[in-house]
Amino acid sequence: MIGKSMYDNELRALLLELLVELTPKDYERKKVEEIVHLFTSRINDICRELKINAKAEVQGSIAKDTWISGDRDIDIFIVFPKGTPAHIVRTLGLEIAKKASGTNYVECYAEHPYVRAFVEDYAIDIVPCSEFDPKEGRPPTAVDRTPLHTRFVNEKLNERLRNEVRLLKGFMKGIGVYGAEVKVTGFSGYLCELLVIYYGSFLEVINNARYWKPFSTLIDLAKHYEDPKQALKIFKSPLVVIDPVDKKRNVAAALSLDKLSLFMLACNLFMSRPSKIFFKLEEHVIEEATEGDLRNYLDKSKTTILALATTLKSMPPDILWGQIRRSCNGIVRLLEQEGFKVLRWSVWSDDEKEVVFLIELESSKITPTIKHMGPPITSIEDVMSFLQKHVSSPQTVAGPYIEGDRLVVLTVRRASEATSFLKDNIHRAELSRDFAEALSERFDVALNEGVLSVCRGKVSSYRRFLKSFLRGSPHWLMNICA
Amino acid sequence: MIGKSMYDNELRALLLELLVELTPKDYERKKVEEIVHLFTSRINDICRELKINAKAEVQGSIAKDTWISGDRDIDIFIVFPKGTPAHIVRTLGLEIAKKASGTNYVECYAEHPYVRAFVEDYAIDIVPCSEFDPKEGRPPTAVDRTPLHTRFVNEKLNERLRNEVRLLKGFMKGIGVYGAEVKVTGFSGYLCELLVIYYGSFLEVINNARYWKPFSTLIDLAKHYEDPKQALKIFKSPLVVIDPVDKKRNVAAALSLDKLSLFMLACNLFMSRPSKIFFKLEEHVIEEATEGDLRNYLDKSKTTILALATTLKSMPPDILWGQIRRSCNGIVRLLEQEGFKVLRWSVWSDDEKEVVFLIELESSKITPTIKHMGPPITSIEDVMSFLQKHVSSPQTVAGPYIEGDRLVVLTVRRASEATSFLKDNIHRAELSRDFAEALSERFDVALNEGVLSVCRGKVSSYRRFLKSFLRGSPHWLMNICA
Known part of the structure; x- marks a missing residue:
């Protein structure tokens, strides 16, 4: 239970203020x-x-x-x-x-x-x-389930609980985990309501969520399942909240592990340092990135920021973001398979058709020489064809030699510069069909300072995203821990 | 059995010529x-x-x-x-x-x-x-066992088998696997004799060795063990040859997996393309590396060749090479732990006190930014101390952010240039005591063209070694497969 001390009075005052x-x-x-x-x-x-x-x-x-x-x-x-x-x-x-x-x-x-x-x-x-x-x-x-949800929630909520839901929604919006859309992969409004109904108050949700265990926490209000293990086996999601009106549905199905973890982190921090900061939307406080910001970042990190921009035909956000997720994974995999080291990546979109993939690479250049492991010495046929292929090849830099029981050769890579590699090989990435089409018509690749101007659409929104990407950490986290 | 065709007559003629x-x-x-x-x-x-x-x-x-x-x-x-x-x-x-x-x-x-x-x-x-x-x-x-070996071998060998042993020794010398010294980790003379006694001829040794399986081939002339599995379990070596005069000894104990594999590879190639080339010692055919050779290599590979030279107190070769092996492993591990990508490495020594480690790196420079994985979000205490450490740290480049269920931060590395990293951190490597001492008194680190002149001792021998390192592949292999 929460609420015994001086601290608690301040906390109540804070929540009251927020509620207003x-x-x-x-x-x-x-x-x-x-x-x-x-x-x-x-x-x-x-x-x-x-x-x-x-x-x-x-x-x-x-x-x-x-x-x-x-x-x-x-x-x-x-x-x-x-x-x-x-x-x-x-x-x-x-x-x-x-x-x-x-x-x-x-x-x-x-x-x-x-x-x-x-x-x-x-x-x-x-x-x-x-x-x-x-x-x-x-x-x-x-x-068709929605009217049933409305009925269920209205039966359970009273005036006080409605306020608790508002606090929880405000918190989730503020830390950036509110919304079950494909873009957000966060918590739906209905999920917020069920959590408040289950735990009884905003603070109890926050306090309990700190101890959730991803992939093994189950919330089953209507007690549809006798054995929690059974339900966890069926749903296999980071968080499982059984829909009281449909036992076959996990209300938290759209919630990603990243967003669940972010929420749990925020809950921990809020419990130790309650603050209005958690309720302030990132977008309202973040400024736009300038060329100076980028240069400062690159000077310190010595990494490469790569942007890949394209224009799709206009489509609903959920479909767009599904395609973004899939295609961006494909592009990152393509880069990694070639040997580029991807530190992190993110995507901006105007939610309609303009998309910019932002990828941070250790370096845009990789050594063109790669260590290629050959067959074990006991596979005589493979050994012979490996030797035939590599001994006199102009691609061979050194070897073949032996390491342990295998042949190895140092050989020249296909590509060693990220921009030209992407230009020549993007078709080899696993992309959604619309993306493949869009990229075949237009894509711009930019490096470092160039990424500032690669966006053709809502430039201001893109630059805010860019600033937030460079910083890497959510605003509330930095403010609370600084 | 070998020996039925025209090809076979030529092979016999070749062996006869070699025997002379x-x-x-x-x-x-x-x-x-x-x-x-x-x-x-x-x-x-x-x-x-x-x-x-x-x-x-x-x-x-x-x-x-x-x-x-x-x-x-x-x-x-x-x-x-x-x-x-x-x-x-x-x-x-x-x-x-x-x-x-x-x-x-x-x-x-x-x-x-x-x-x-x-x-x-x-x-x-x-x-x-x-x-x-x-x-x-x-x-x-x-x-004390040696006189027994002499007696055993002399009882088994006749004039013909002595010639077969000479052929096998000549072959092993030619491909660089002859000698049980720590420097070579190859086949001893006694092991050659036992192989000829066991298989009956040079060609039968070569032909059978192609099908050896590292770590599961046993040769037990005196039938000391009823169950081969038992002997393999006891010795756990790449090749196990039980000493006929001492059942507790593996005659091939000094043989490394690398040298066993190299021998098997040569056996395969010799059986498909018999040639005098296998009997020519590498050192007799290889020229010295020049600055031009190095520059050509580096132009093609775009890698970095790093040399680390030092001078030990004079010591017997077996002791020296034991220390070399251990210390070089330690240095390679140190580089890899820091994030440098080691493609391959080798060591030259005058067999007495001058030692040069040669290491090929993808690059002598690595991005100073490193992705540092933090604790899972469920370890509340670790999460708090991770945040405390990284949020306001001047070392933090971006983050902390969340990936899956863990905190991550991009942070600045200790070092990003191999030469200065080694100069400042060599004491952290696992080294033999003599090496640690030697390095504290003198060590030179050189990059690329600089590696040519890092050696103070037998320069000509070092430069031949360097040339051979750049090529990577044994001379006989390249000649046979070209």
């Missing part, structure tokens, strides 16, 4: 209500007109009243009656959503097609789904 | 007889004078008549009667040996003290030992 900041202001609530009313009536009108038996329903954090000040996302579902065929929900649902959106919207496909409309600085996701009875099995699509 | 070269010339035999007679009578005279019951006996390849033309080594033993106490054999034996040696000799200590005398270009090892009865157990010292 995190709670939606009256003008925000009013604005949200207006928008919700506008879209639900539009949808209901369209349904009536088209004589379709479906109705609009607000969902997500608005419906649960767990949103925090500054949130500009609204979820409105078009709920079709139980048993409506999935293809009807899809096509008809999407048609209604588009009609209701006005002129400013995009079509999105995550697990399910939906429409994102924009009104002033609000994004309204309009998502078709169908009612279903959980007793009759699993939902037809993932989004 | 390898067989000692009449003038050599005469000279050896003279020296043997001179030393045995001197020793016997001294023993008579001192009233010591011991007598001189020629041993080794002269006694077995398995020496080859050009050999300039003669072994003469001073044999004390059975049961003479070991310390008497040592002290009295050494005194007699010195008296018999004249003025030009050195005192040597291998397993046993002895004297090496020099007459013209001959080296005469005068070794005290005592007779013993093998039925009564193991010999008091290793050299």
Whole structure:
């Protein structure tokens, strides 16, 4: 239990202060209500007109009243009656959503097609789904579960717990682990709510999370599983939180080990040094990188920063970031296989089509000579063909000689400079199809100071990312530990 | 079986030709007889004078008549009667040996003290030992076994087999695997004789050795062991050849895996392309390295050749080479632990006191930035002290950040240039005591073209070694496969 000392009074004061900041202001609530009313009536009108038996329903954090000040996302579902065929929900649902959106919207496909409309600085996701009875099995699509989540959470939360959820969301946003999108691979809003319901308060979540063990912590509110080991075996995720409304679903499935670890680290630090710093979004405090910053960094590190920029066709962020992850892994592997030493890497995107891979290499140049291990001396045929290949080859630098029971040769590498290597060999990397296509049309490679100007899109956002990459450490961590 | 075709006639002709070269010339035999007679009578005279019951006996390849033309080594033993106490054999034996040696000799200590005398270009090892009865157990010292070896071999060899031994010795000398000294870690003369006795001919040794399996080939002429697995378990050597006169001894104990593999490789190549090339000593064909050679090599390889030279107090070659092996391993490990990439290394010595370590590095410079893995996020205390150490440290280049479930930081290395690193840190390497002492008094480190002139001793021999190092591959291998 937490809360006995002087320190504790200060901590309470701090949380109270934070809560005031995190709670939606009256003008925000009013604005949200207006928008919700506008879209639900539009949808209901369209349904009536088209004589379709479906109705609009607000969902997500608005419906649960767990949103925090500054949130500009609204979820409105078009709920079709139980048993409506999935293809009807899809096509008809999407048609209604588009009609209701006005002129400013995009079509999105995550697990399910939906429409994102924009009104002033609000994004309204309009998502078709169908009612279903959980007793009759699993939902037809993932989004059909959402109304059940809303119901479950609303049954469990009271005014106090809603505030605890707001604190947790504010904390997670501040340290950069909030959001289950592919870009973030962090904690969803629903996951925050379940954690507060399970542990009872923001502080108890934070205090308990410090002792979580990645890949062996299980949270099972509805007690779907008698044996935790069984559930852990099924899900094999860094964190397993069984969905109370669907025992076959891990609510934390999208959470990566990196983000789980980052959260646990922040929890540890917060418990020893509580501070508002954890609640300040990185982007709000970080400045842009300048040429001087880069030069200072490179002078100290003597490493090479390499940027690879390209432009994809526009696509929804989740699809984009899935492709980014896969393609960037492929490029890093390609570099490493050739012998370049990758210290770390990261990716920036405008979330639409402009992408910059940032890779820090020990050096952009590697020795062109490589030690190539040949067959063991007992494989007579292999030995003979190895000798045939290497003894008189112009590629051979020294050898073949013997090390232990194997032949070895020093031979010339394909490439020894990262930029030209990437230009000539990028097609050999494992890339998503869209990336392969994009790279065949345009890609820029830049080194060191050159990386500042490689971005064609939102330059200011890119330069903030670059500054944050150079520093390497989250702002809150440096502030707390300095 | 070998020997059915046209090819075979040519092979026989080749071996015959080689045998003529390898067989000692009449003038050599005469000279050896003279020296043997001179030393045995001197020793016997001294023993008579001192009233010591011991007598001189020629041993080794002269006694077995398995020496080859050009050999300039003669072994003469001073044999004390059975049961003479070991310390008497040592002290009295050494005194007699010195008296018999004249003025030009050195005192040597291998397993046993002895004297090496020099007459013209001959080296005469005068070794005290005592007779013993093998039925009564193991010999008091290793050299006491030698007369038994001579007897065993002479019982088994006839004129034809002596020639086969000469061919095998000539082959092993030619490819550089002859000699059980610590410097060579190859095949002793006695081992050559046993192999010929076991397989029946030079060609059968060569043909069978191709199929040896390092660490699981056993040759047990006297059938001391019923179960080969048992013997292999006891000896655990790359090759196990049980001494017919001592079941507890592996005659191939000094043979390294490298030299065994080199021999097997040569056997394979000889069987497919028989040639005199295998019988030509490397040293006789290799030229000295020039500055141009080095520059050509470095231009092609872009690597760094580093030489570390020092001067030890004079010591017997076996002791010197034992220390060289150990100390060089220590230095290579030191470099690798710091992050320098060692491609290969070798050592030259004048066999007395001047030593040059030659090390090929991917680069003499490494990035001063190192990726330092911290504790897993679950070790709360370690996490806190890691953060404390690195967050505000001037050594920190980037981070701490999270990778998987661990903290990581990019930090500045101790050193990033090999020469200065070695100068400042050589004392941290695991060195033999004599080497540590020698290095504290003098060591020169040179890079690239500088390595040509780092040697103070037998420069011509060093430069031949250097040339051979640059090429990396034995002369015979390149000639046969080209």
